Amino acid sequence: MPSGGQTTVIQRILERRAQHLRATPEETTATIAVMLRLVPPAKALLVCRDAAFRAELEQRITRGMLECEPVADEHEALQRCAAGNHAVVITDSLQLIRRLRAAPALRPPLVLYLAERDEPVARAAGLAVGADECLGRQALERELDARLASARRIAELETVLRITLAENRKLSATDDLTRVASRRFFSKHFPREVERAARYGRALSLILCDIDLFKSINDSLGHAGGDQVLRQFGARLQKQLRRGIDWVARIGGEEFAVVLPETGYEPALEVARKLRAAIAQVHFSSEGKSVTVTASFGLCGLDRVPAGERRLAERVLKIADAALYRSKHSGRNRVTATMFNAGGE
Numbered sequence: 001m002p003s004g005g006q007t008t009v010i011q012r013i014l015e016r017r018a019q020h021l022r023a024t025p026e027e028t029t030a031t032i033a034v035m036l037r038l039v040p041p042a043k044a045l046l047v048c049r050d051a052a053f054r055a056e057l058e059q060r061i062t063r064g065m066l067e068c069e070p071v072a073d074e075h076e077a078l079q080r081c082a083a084g085n086h087a088v089v090i091t092d093s094l095q096l097i098r099r100l101r102a103a104p105a106l107r108p109p110l111v112l113y114l115a116e117r118d119e120p121v122a123r124a125a126g127l128a129v130g131a132d133e134c135l136g137r138q139a140l141e142r143e144l145d146a147r148l149a150s151a152r153r154i155a156e157l158e159t160v161l162r163i164t165l166a167e168n169r170k171l172s173a174t175d176d177l178t179r180v181a182s183r184r185f186f187s188k189h190f191p192r193e194v195e196r197a198a199r200y201g202r203a204l205s206l207i208l209c210d211i212d213l214f215k216s217i218n219d220s221l222g223h224a225g226g227d228q229v230l231r232q233f234g235a236r237l238q239k240q241l242r243r244g245i246d247w248v249a250r251i252g253g254e255e256f257a258v259v260l261p262e263t264g265y266e267p268a269l270e271v272a273r274k275l276r277a278a279i280a281q282v283h284f285s286s287e288g289k290s291v292t293v294t295a296s297f298g299l300c301g302l303d304r305v306p307a308g309e310r311r312l313a314e315r316v317l318k319i320a321d322a323a324l325y326r327s328k329h330s331g332r333n334r335v336t337a338t339m340f341n342a343g344g345e
Contacts, residue, residue, distance in 0.1 A: 298324025
């Protein structure tokens with residue numbers, strides 16, 4: 001199936017799943033963007049009978065395109081595919097494609113067939129036995145790169161779809177009131193953000209924020225008015241962040257988490273200060289009234305997420321929460337920041 005068709009199907013399923021939450025296309029796209037960034041790299045098998053051609057392809061297919069393993073034996077390739085660990089197969093063997101399509105598999109792979117001759121008859125033969133994409137061996141390097149990028153994109157979208165379907169009954173990705181990510185989404189995906197940052201040695205920061213004296217807002221405006229403040233609060237946080245990269249989750253009644261991938265301590269501190277000002281400097285509107293709202297912020301920033309740290313996501317959350325506590329108990333409407341210290345807290 002062409003990549004565009006798969007993308008459309010996946011988005012449609014995700015949107016139908018969330019219809020009872022009245023999710024907008026923008027919200028669905030944002031959720032997919034976060035999940036795509038967090039899925040493990042797509043794995044591929046390179047199975048070519050021609051050893052010289054296989055070696056040439058090994059040099060051309062970089063890790064940035066696909067995480068590719070060369071396999072000389074077709075029987076071994078079938079065993080690996082049967083386990084469902086490889087989303088893409090690149091091969092010059094029509095026989096292997098036939099056997100792949102005939103064998104039961106946990107996850108049928110996307111197959112890119114490399115025909116010996118770049119002509120319609122050869123490509124049609126590949127499609128006839130079950131290949132998803134066909135390309136002549138002498139294709140331009142740019143065309144091969146484009147086909148591999150397409151294969152990776154389809155594989156990653158399929159992974160997102162599988163994760164979403166598996167979690168369909170137990171995971172609500174969006175908070176119904178505020179339209180930001182839910183507590184469940186945060187609990188599932190923040191540890192994955194930490195794992196990803198540790199895998200590549202990237203920066204990561206977490207900001208926790210809590211609306212000051214929210215009970216008095218509820219008491220004076222009623223719960224409907226308080227809900228209006230919460231909705232505006234979540235939207236105002238999200239508006240200040242990088243679209244499709246940073247994300248916000250409601251993790252408590254009036255408590256929110258802001259996740260900043262690839263953002264170290266100092267830049268995250270600037271973001272936290274900007275968020276505090278965005279909340280405090282412009283009045284909220286609730287029940288026809290202008291309402292002054294402030295919030296307290298706690299930041300835990302990591303310039304480089306260390307690998308091998310146990311329960312790291314939990315520790316980062318604990319540090320940010322302690323910083324938020326200090327903000328609340330030292331006057332509110334302020335930012336308290338802590339730089340993560342590997343090996344300690």
